[in-house]
Amino acid sequence: MNKTILITGAAKRIGKEIALTYSDLGWNIIIHYNSSKDDAEKLANQINSKNPNTAKIIQANLDVDSEVTRLVDEAKGLFETIDILVNNASTFYPTPIEDISLEHWTNLVGSNLKGPLFLINGLRDKLKESNGSIINITDTNLSKGVANFSIYSAAKGGLESLTKGLARELAPEITVNAIAPGAMLEPPDVVWTDEQKEKVISNIPLKKMGSEKDIAQAVKFIAGAKYITGQIIKVDGGRSL
Numbered sequence: 001m002n003k004t005i006l007i008t009g010a011a012k013r014i015g016k017e018i019a020l021t022y023s024d025l026g027w028n029i030i031i032h033y034n035s036s037k038d039d040a041e042k043l044a045n046q047i048n049s050k051n052p053n054t055a056k057i058i059q060a061n062l063d064v065d066s067e068v069t070r071l072v073d074e075a076k077g078l079f080e081t082i083d084i085l086v087n088n089a090s091t092f093y094p095t096p097i098e099d100i101s102l103e104h105w106t107n108l109v110g111s112n113l114k115g116p117l118f119l120i121n122g123l124r125d126k127l128k129e130s131n132g133s134i135i136n137i138t139d140t141n142l143s144k145g146v147a148n149f150s151i152y153s154a155a156k157g158g159l160e161s162l163t164k165g166l167a168r169e170l171a172p173e174i175t176v177n178a179i180a181p182g183a184m185l186e187p188p189d190v191v192w193t194d195e196q197k198e199k200v201i202s203n204i205p206l207k208k209m210g211s212e213k214d215i216a217q218a219v220k221f222i223a224g225a226k227y228i229t230g231q232i233i234k235v236d237g238g239r240s241l
């Protein structure tokens with residue numbers, strides 16, 4: 001029986017690479033997306049043409065409680081087990097203190113903290129049955145404090161705290177870890193100038209940006225490492241040193 005991984009925000013970029021990595025291992029893939037329907041369908045077709053009937057897609061906006069509940073219900077019915085949950089979906093944008101609104105809060109906390117928590121809660125029985133793994137994707141920059149990103153940072157910081165607390169609560173059946181990427185990709189719809197890129201790279205000891213593959217490989221390692229739980233693994237080229 002194939003194992004199954006559910007990845008949120010998997011239609012593009014890092015989530016897509018995690019999906020392709022596990023598809024290469026012969027796993028079933030549940031591709032969650034919110035607005036990127038075409039990309040999600042394209043990815044599912046790509047996977048299914050190689051491994052028939054192993055990829056399914058589910059749409060849900062993680063800001064909306066009822067959609068998280070529906071995502072849980074639909075995901076449970078797709079394949080026999082759920083072995084790995086990767087909370088990868090995220091919104092990311094600045095919220096200078098003078099401009100903060102409740103809408104920003106709902107959106108940034110919904111995708112980065114509340115959605116992941118209720119997804120974990122809804123799927124914990126399934127994950128227990130399979131002695132599964134939860135991987136929460138956070139951000140290496142949190143520890144330094146980032147001006148103008150207070151809500152995003154609080155949400156990702158909350159996700160790291162939740163990782164540690166739930167690692168205790170869900171043990172011994174489920175491992176719960178976080179991966180904190182550094183500078184992997186430019187933000188969606190942003191193209192950095194050479195100057196901006198050089199500035200970012202100058203702060204990274206390994207002197208290069210990371211890639212989607214670096215995160216996918218880290219997921220594969222941590223999810224398979226059954227004596228690691230409650231850890232935040234920084235995949236950042238040493239940027240946080």
Ligand SMILES: NC(=O)c1ccc[n+]([C@@H]2O[C@H](COP(=O)([O-])OP(=O)(O)OC[C@H]3O[C@@H](n4cnc5c(N)ncnc54)[C@H](OP(=O)(O)O)[C@@H]3O)[C@@H](O)[C@H]2O)c1
Binds near residue numbers: 060182
């Ligand atoms: N890229 C980097 O360099 C970097 C650095 C540090 C941390 N990270 C973390 O690594 C993870 C992946 O990064 P990425 O750059 O690949 O992510 P991304 O492209 O910014 O976002 C991934 C997906 O999240 C989904 N999403 C956003 N809001 C949502 C909502 N309300 N409900 C449901 N889905 C929602 C979107 O799905 P749709 O497109 O379907 O709407 C989007 O495609 C994220 O958690 C990010 O915070 C990335």
